[in-house]
């Protein structure tokens with residue numbers, strides 16, 4: 234599975250402080266730790282202050298790219314901010330994200346046309362975040378139609394069906410699985426991704442719910458996830474599940490992750 238390391242996010246208090254104080258070392262440390270723990274991409278999100286978002290993103294991009302060899306996942310709800318910082322990336326990464334909302338694909342798709350960038354697409358639109366399977370599949374179709382217009386291969390799109398909190402919508406995960414199944418039937422090479430923390434919001438022992446989410450979603454074909462790769466329990470669940478599913482020849486990755494201290 235493709236691991237997108239989530240820890241450089243300005244909505245986390247420690248990161249917010251580091252951004253405000255321009256504490257470079259703090260960000261370097263988060264980048265290095267996540268890379269060592271096996272992150273394939275490093276997510277960078279400036280946080281909640283739109284007036285300084287572009288400056289913050291550029292600052293984060295320079296530090297992370299200096300510190301580690303991993304590509305970036307540029308995380309912003311504002312396509313204009315992504316457009317403004319795009320040429321500061323040294324290598325193709327992932328844009329996080331577009332959606333069915335008017336104007337988003339129209340800014341981002343021309344930017345990534347003819348490049349090797351991937352794009353995360355959220356299944357929401359101008360009318361909000363649908364909780365039902367049909368609307369999510371419908372939005373996916375609209376996004377994939379637009380991608381085709383810009384000759385963007387479906388394999389470069391990661392659909393994020395936006396899971397809700399299980400505590401408030403008891404069938405949210407079942408609907409996530411059904412959405413993934415339908416999307417993959419329609420577009421066999423498209424990727425499906427998810428953040429892991431929303432599912433357990435408001436519940437005790439959140440890690441139990443998050444790890445079980447990851448295990449079942451992997452079995453059902455989830456391709457990438459936005460997670461904390463420094464969370465050893467999560468990484469143990471990931472490597473154990475991949476080995477159990479026959480995706481890890483001679484259990485090499487499982488054993489290597491153990492030896493490197495990633496899973497314990």
Ligand code: THG
Nearest residue numbers: 239240242245329330353393427428430459461464
């Ligand atoms: N989908 C997409 N992008 C996203 C999300 C998504 N970007 C933001 C968010 N959701 C994913 N990012 C985070 C970042 C940090 C945390 C949760 C989600 C968080 N981190 C704890 C910390 O670093 O202190 C540790 C969590 C842990 O130990 O597992 O809470 O859904 N496309």
